[in-house]
Amino acid sequence: MNKVFADYIGKIMEVYVDDMLIKTQSEETLLSDLAQVFDTIRKHDMRLNPVKCTFAVEADLAGRILQWAVELSEFGFQYEARTAIKSQYLADFIAEFTDALETLTEWNLYVDGSSNKTGSGAGVIIESNQGTQVELSLKFGFPALNNQAEYEALLAGLKLAEEVGAKKLNIYSDSQVSRHK
Numbered sequence: 001m002n003k004v005f006a007d008y009i010g011k012i013m014e015v016y017v018d019d020m021l022i023k024t025q026s027e028e029t030l031l032s033d034l035a036q037v038f039d040t041i042r043k044h045d046m047r048l049n050p051v052k053c054t055f056a057v058e059a060d061l062a063g064r065i066l067q068w069a070v071e072l073s074e075f076g077f078q079y080e081a082r083t084a085i086k087s088q089y090l091a092d093f094i095a096e097f098t099d100a101l102e103t104l105t106e107w108n109l110y111v112d113g114s115s116n117k118t119g120s121g122a123g124v125i126i127e128s129n130q131g132t133q134v135e136l137s138l139k140f141g142f143p144a145l146n147n148q149a150e151y152e153a154l155l156a157g158l159k160l161a162e163e164v165g166a167k168k169l170n171i172y173s174d175s176q177v178s179r180h181k
Contacts, residue, residue: 113149
């Protein structure tokens, strides 16, 4: 995603793991900005999941964040944007968790999270090379963005791996953070 949209990142779009946000400076440039991104999507033969597509005015989101910051400041709280440091903790945890000291049963963990207007959830499958398979479907009782749903899916999968006693674990996810760290 970063290579495909390199010309637009920081200008008219941002890319977060496997999500993208197209932003525009004014209503007048909205259609041309969208056309540029959609042309690039077509050029690289990419597909979008319509269930995950949301269109909104960026000023509305910025206004809500500002409103929260003002309301929270009354109680001594401060709004802080999330940073990439969380992904490093997650990567360290995965590296430590999957460290096998001896030849053991090998487990494959498949995770995927998703969110849309009606809610969010995750699917988790863990299987051993000896044929044992456990499947888990989750519907979150809290609102979550797609990336948050991906992280929750991975965390649920890691907890499940711990429960089955997995010592050697291969993780498969469409999230760039969990695959490349």
